[in-house]
Amino acid sequence: LKQKKVQLKDIALEVGVSTATVSYVLNNQPMADRISKEVANKVRETAKTLNYQPNQIAKSLKTQKTNTIGLIVADIANPFSGQVARIIEDAAKQQGYTVIFGSSDENLDKAQDLINTLLNRQVDGLIIAAVEKSETQLYAITQAGVPLVLIDRYFPDTPFSHVCVDNFSGTYDAVQLLIKNGRKRIGLIANQSDLYHLVERNRGYFDALKAAGLEPQTKYVSLKNIRKDVEEGLEAMLNADNPIDAIFFTTNVLALNGLRYLRKKEVDIPQKIAVAAFDEADVYDFFPVSITHVRQPLENLGQKAVAQLIHQIKTTEAGKHFFLETELIIGQSSG
């Protein structure tokens, strides 16, 4: 049933030249300049009439380039990952690259599996939203000579290229806004994680409080138990002897769970408690009050990652560290 595909040989036969000649003209090789206009045109015409589609696999085997980028995100179903994937897809396509993706679920073994699969498929380079404790597997990638760019997350004191935002300042500024608005007891709800970008967000919170002489109140939630942990954390902080009057969520997932709870409990925002969060969410638009949040420049993030990766593919030069600025979107929730 599978139709025989048209190949170089067929065009060569039809025109009466060698496959070499056909290859030269179809790829616009420098060689092609020396091929007579007649032959070249005939080749091109024949390719068109036969509807020739080059076999990228054969091409790749010979040239050792697949024009493919491997992308590993946390979960493509998560809007943050999806948006970044889309931007990367577009930027890659513009440069003639296709992307193969996989979701790591923040799991080290799954990530390693994906890396193996992608390397077996000879991707020209990888863009990875790295999972916790994955430094070793990342070193293996670069040691194999495969270009690598980290996105969103990174590891300090590590040579891998990365494109991230300034998580510290982003958080610092948002928390400072809560302070400026007169809040004295500002809680933090954060992921229990060693991922450096999250650690940096926490540090932004602590530093902002310290600079104002305020006491921190924190709840670290487990990835396995987000909803319950967030609710328990909020409940404890709200019912403490000295209850919080503001809360900062370090991710949008935490914020969504927190906001759902606060709405259920009919806690007044921002009268009773002011709210700010890192990252956006569509949902913010629909909350009764607009939510103050730290916005990451996703477009820039994705495009720079692709640009840097392709640069590394072409030059085998590495190790650029980009930190992009975040933007503080001030809504009504911060008071």
Add this chain to the structure above:
Amino acid sequence: LKQKKVQLKDIALEVGVSTATVSYVLNNQPMADRISKEVANKVRETAKTLNYQPNQIAKSLKTQKTNTIGLIVADIANPFSGQVARIIEDAAKQQGYTVIFGSSDENLDKAQDLINTLLNRQVDGLIIAAVEKSETQLYAITQAGVPLVLIDRYFPDTPFSHVCVDNFSGTYDAVQLLIKNGRKRIGLIANQSDLYHLVERNRGYFDALKAAGLEPQTKYVSLKNIRKDVEEGLEAMLNADNPIDAIFFTTNVLALNGLRYLRKKEVDIPQKIAVAAFDEADVYDFFPVSITHVRQPLENLGQKAVAQLIHQIKTTEAGKHFFLETELIIGQSSG
């Protein structure tokens, strides 16, 4: 800089056998049974110590199989697409397939571009959320002998396999609920589109109204102008001489835009106007009232699409049409 990769030849050399032998044992070919246990073990050991990673490209060129599925969605950044993509990714991985994706933006030319790219890369099959008027390009795929399964959308009187939901019944039931709840003037906000699954939703609305002897009121919105069109439609219907007391949105994007507008205008839901919609959205959780909606079984949809595609890849048998049942999630918004 690029490290030389370990290949079959290296293992063969090390063990002192031919590459054929190495290939047989590493692939557990039937042939491998006849190879002495000692040799086989030595091959496996050596492969492990050298950390041999097969070159999937070379393998594919020879076997004419890439173990790759091409996936075309409307926009991977859109949560519906992202969730489906994730389910497909997992189902595919379980069967040893990797997925390459692309976003068509509902655009025929982009879709054709993606199809070409994916076919050049010799994907073993395609799963496509088809765009309007794409029948011709789909016929070209099947005529080239490439297995194809449509997902979410389909075309009537067409031989392509598809996995979709029963859009007519889903809508019919939801609108009927509004009617049961005493609503008499039920409006429809729908996309201006010939896509059959959307046409079917519209038909569900009209039939439900007709069965109850009610008059329809409709607004068809352009993809290029969703927000404005939705708002104008609602405004017109709310301010008509005989204003609507309920509204049905045929997609979640339309619903989100509509809900945003209704909230801004402080229209009471469901007192003044009852609301129901096709498809889910995270946002529904955060709306002051829970939103009645028609839920698609995404998990099933994605898994069946992959299963059917792989079936077609292995048997070259085609043309199965799946219609899955939707579920009506009854919230407070429908009154």
Add this chain to the structure above:
DNA sequence: CTGAAAGCGCTTACAG
């Protein structure tokens, strides 16, 4: 101006 030929890294009938 063009072609013969090697080779990319595998698999697999075939021979022994």
Add this chain to the structure above:
DNA sequence: CTGAAAGCGCTTACAG
């Protein structure tokens, strides 16, 4: 029980 060899569909130095 194992290997020599052809071949998947291209590209590209090299020769003429």
